[in-house]
Amino acid sequence: MDPVRDPTAEKIRIDKWLWYARFFKTRSLAAKQVSAGHLRLNGAKISKSAQSVTTGDVLSFPQGRQNRVVEVRGIGTRRGPAPEAQALYLDKTPKQDVVPANPRFEGKGRPDKKTRRALDLSRERGPT
Incomplete structure (x- = not known):
């Protein structure tokens, strides 16, 4: 029997799993994200936080500035430390180039103290 589609396989509520896996700080934040319709389970948009997930399911949802894509590897029994939480999923998020939050371009933005x-000094000296 296929363990991914086995009806006797362990299941857990999606908001609880997202909280266990430490994607959201609180379970209510995870539930809000699901109920707002921002989460996809195996490609289908879901809006109920009581939806069950099992191992092998693929979740995609926005988190911060990126869209996360994760595969459920384990169900979990508690919200444990980070290494335990990271064992619950396989991150399939495409790698993006890191762009600095506030890039400094020549002549743009506020000058720092040294530049100011x-x-x-150059204004005091005047043209030469």
Whole structure:
């Protein structure tokens, strides 16, 4: 029998699993994300936090600035430490280039203290 589609396989509520796997700080935040319709289970959009997940299911949802894609590897029995939580899933999120939050381009943005002092000195000296 296929363990992924076995009807006797262990199941858990999706909001509880997201909380166990430490994707959300509280279970209510996980439930809000699900009920808002931002989560997909095996490609299908779901909106009920009572939806069950089993091992082998693929979840995709937005988290922060990226869209996470994870495969459920374990159900879990508690919200344990991070290494225990990371064993519950396999991260399939495509790797993205890291863009700095506030890039400094020449002539754009606020100058830092050192640059501001240099600008002030150049203005005091005047044209030569």
